[in-house]
Amino acid sequence: MSNISDDKLAYAERMNTLLDTYSKVLFCCLDNVTSAQMHSVRIGLRGRAEVLVGKKTMQKKILRLRAESENATPLDQTLCRLLCDENKLVGNLALVFTNEDTNAIQVVLDKFRKQAPARVGALSPVDVTIAAGNTGLEPTMTSFFQALNIPTKIAKGTVEITADKKVLSVGDRVDSSTAALLTKLNISPFWYSAEVMFYIANGVLYSAEDLKVSDAAMAETMKAAISNLTAVSLATGILTEASFPHAIMDGFKNLLAASVQTEYVFTEYNGDKLRSDIKSGKAVGAAPAAGKPAAAAPAAGKPAPAPVEEEEDDGDMLGGLF
Numbered sequence: 655m656s657n658i659s660d661d662k663l664a665y666a667e668r669m670n671t672l673l674d675t676y677s678k679v680l681f682c683c684l685d686n687v688t689s690a691q692m693h694s695v696r697i698g699l700r701g702r703a704e705v706l707v708g709k710k711t712m713q714k715k716i717l718r719l720r721a722e723s724e725n726a727t728p729l730d731q732t733l734c735r736l737l738c739d740e741n742k743l744v745g746n747l748a749l750v751f752t753n754e755d756t757n758a759i760q761v762v763l764d765k766f767r768k769q770a771p772a773r774v775g776a777l778s779p780v781d782v783t784i785a786a787g788n789t790g791l792e793p794t795m796t797s798f799f800q801a802l803n804i805p806t807k808i809a810k811g812t813v814e815i816t817a818d819k820k821v822l823s824v825g826d827r828v829d830s831s832t833a834a835l836l837t838k839l840n841i842s843p844f845w846y847s848a849e850v851m852f853y854i855a856n857g858v859l860y861s862a863e864d865l866k867v868s869d870a871a872m873a874e875t876m877k878a879a880i881s882n883l884t885a886v887s888l889a890t891g892i893l894t895e896a897s898f899p900h901a902i903m904d905g906f907k908n909l910l911a912a913s914v915q916t917e918y919v920f921t922e923y924n925g926d927k928l929r930s931d932i933k934s935g936k937a938v939g940a941a942p943a944a945g946k947p948a949a950a951a952p953a954a955g956k957p958a959p960a961p962v963e964e965e966e967d968d969g970d971m972l973g974g975l976f
Contacts, residue, residue, distance in 0.1 A: 703752035782822035
């Protein structure tokens, strides 16, 4: 008779179902996150993702059994290696399973951030600075501020802080005096949410920083890279797929300019009409290489500047604009 409880069997079945159903798992730290807050997160993710919490020893056991089974997939073995062998599945982590874009899930998690006071013993996730100004506290509180090395003065019967004072840095542990000070000033400096520590998508491990790289940001980076490649290609005369359309257009402009300057006429690609429009002034800017503007007349009493001998342009037509 099996000594495994029904609850453990049900938990294993659910986790296996989630692993078979979803291709992405976000591992979120739940430190300082309340149960009511997590309930709201589950509702917000309904239909888009599922949240699994529980003992990490149980989760590791399930992952190892999947990796050691005869029908184990490469993904099962990868998850076992990353989460069990490399011991990344530790701490108060919730597993958020999804097939949607991870950035969209991050937006939902951030939506349920809650503000909280600085409790004694908590680690500060941010720098906390008390701004200068009137506190509204009675003058009897002056000694309290002095004990914390916070400069004050009495103004209009209340304590006024005369200069900004940093009381916590990232990673500092909140002591009783700092917690009492922030409480008296009605300051709740911390914000807590289900914070993504890392995530796995299709067997690849990503850091939380990778969530900041959206599809739109990647598209803009690719556009900039293609533009730079095109510019280098045109400048050097090395034809590439990115520069080919621009090279053809530059060649056509040079051919049209030569047609305007000579009696040569071509009918392809509406060349004869373009030539006619340029010569008649209807399309002055259509062929910048067709002619050069006349030099400005010299001012009265000043000698005309000596003509500058132009260097012969021996560049090929494909790089004419550079």
